[in-house]
Amino acid sequence: xxxxxxxxxxxxxxxxxxxxxxxxxxxxxxxxxxxxxxxxxxxxxxxxxxxxxxxxxxxxxxxxxxxxxxxxxxxxxxxxxxxxxxxxxxxxxxxxxxxxxxxxxxxxxxxxxxxxxxxxxxxxxxxxxxxxxxxxxxxxxxxxxxxxxxxxxxxxxxxxxxxxxxxxxxxxxxxxxxxxxxxxxxxxxxxxxxxxxxxxxxxxxxxxxxxxxxxxxxxxxxxxxxxxxxxxxxxxxxxxxxxxxxxxxxxxxxxx
Amino acid sequence: xxxxxxxxxxxxxxxxxxxxxxxxxxxxxxxxxxxxxxxxxxxxxxxxxxxxxxxxxxxxxxxxxxxxxxxxxxxxxxxxxxxxxxxxxxxxxxxxxxxxxxxxxxxxxxxxxxxxxxxxxxxxxxxxxxxxxxxxxxxxxxxxxxxxxxxxxxxxxxxxxxxxxxxxxxxxxxxxxxxxxxxxxxxxxx
Numbered sequence: 001x002x003x004x005x006x007x008x009x010x011x012x013x014x015x016x017x018x019x020x021x022x023x024x025x026x027x028x029x030x031x032x033x034x035x036x037x038x039x040x041x042x043x044x045x046x047x048x049x050x051x052x053x054x055x056x057x058x059x060x061x062x063x064x065x066x067x068x069x070x071x072x073x074x075x076x077x078x079x080x081x082x083x084x085x086x087x088x089x090x091x092x093x094x095x096x097x098x099x100x101x102x103x104x105x106x107x108x109x110x111x112x113x114x115x116x117x118x119x120x121x122x123x124x125x126x127x128x129x130x131x132x133x134x135x136x137x138x139x140x141x142x143x144x145x146x147x148x149x150x151x152x153x154x155x156x157x158x159x160x161x162x163x164x165x166x167x168x169x170x171x172x173x174x175x176x177x178x179x180x181x182x183x184x185x186x187x188x189x190x191x192x193x194x195x196x197x198x199x200x201x202x203x204x205x206x207x208x209x210x211x212x213x214x215x216x217x218x219x220x221x222x223x224x225x226x227x228x229x230x231x232x233x234x235x236x237x238x239x240x241x242x243x244x245x246x247x248x249x250x251x252x253x254x255x256x
Numbered sequence: 257x258x259x260x261x262x263x264x265x266x267x268x269x270x271x272x273x274x275x276x277x278x279x280x281x282x283x284x285x286x287x288x289x290x291x292x293x294x295x296x297x298x299x300x301x302x303x304x305x306x307x308x309x310x311x312x313x314x315x316x317x318x319x320x321x322x323x324x325x326x327x328x329x330x331x332x333x334x335x336x337x338x339x340x341x342x343x344x345x346x347x348x349x350x351x352x353x354x355x356x357x358x359x360x361x362x363x364x365x366x367x368x369x370x371x372x373x374x375x376x377x378x379x380x381x382x383x384x385x386x387x388x389x390x391x392x393x394x395x396x397x398x399x400x401x402x403x404x405x406x407x408x409x410x411x412x413x414x415x416x417x418x419x420x421x422x423x424x425x426x427x428x429x430x431x432x433x434x435x436x437x438x439x440x441x442x443x444x445x446x
Contacts, residue, residue, distance in 0.1 A: 040374070126427040133424040134355050137417075142336065145327045146327075147314070
């Protein structure tokens, strides 16, 4: 009796005794370069393709093991992993734990925990493919060049129209440049709002009758003093410590 | 007369820094130069020029925002070696982002991140905006009013395309993509 060959590999339950003709194992098959991947979805797609898994029927356990192994490997190489990779690790662990939980018989129509990830992988795969096709499209400056006429000896007369956004961007650059030359000054607050509040309460208590609003302001304190006084009045109004009423066209402030 | 118009159209297209549509050409001829021409005459002149240049080293090509002269694709290798410093590489991350916007527009930043599974660097959005391949076409009316992005005619022209419908058919283009294009066209007309 002829002895049957031991299967070389078992792929989705089927025995394979011969190597596929197009099998190619690069020397650094286990070495992985983070730069080569555009993110966790890209890495997952690579792992799925490498293992010849079917995306639609994603075997979570083996793919998670591989994913975690790679992540560990990368961390050992002191590669600063972006958090996106860790989020995906958590997602895989979450899906796996949901698959392990016994399903309550009632909720039969519950979605496959893998469905969302499968949908995202398929979506990403399409975008990745689209971007590869776009990369191969003939494009300016690489596959063709457009006529570029420069009138060197003519003074420009017509100016390009400038959008508001461009003006704002230009101004922001100027401000930024200017800021680089400025020293940082720490200034004492000359007139403190809480002091002003105390002062206002004091004079209103002393007067013991409604006072015209403008008399609360001290002209000598200048613009800053006026602003602080006004803030103090607003604060007192909010705290319902004072009242402000109009009398013969004059705003009068009184204690409540 | 028609030979004169044809030559004039050729000269204007050649010396102009941006592609020109036939309407724009008609406008330039009648308003700026003072030659009354019909749209028919312009189109005829353009068609003849396109035929004349067919097979030459320089072709007259129709792209999203009009007609322009460009070098024939078959000389790309020779020309690239001349223009080496100018040739700009598009990184895979940037191309993926651009593809996501092109096929899924109108789209917000977080939706791009969701599809690609990675945080989108500000650098990519900035570069794509600076190249004028994408632009903010509105805001989604949800909390935070995130900006929604779409591709521009300059993007299409850069890839030698006339409309989004000419994008390679690798997946269905989102329903609203064609509407976005209509919006863009209306904007430029206005």
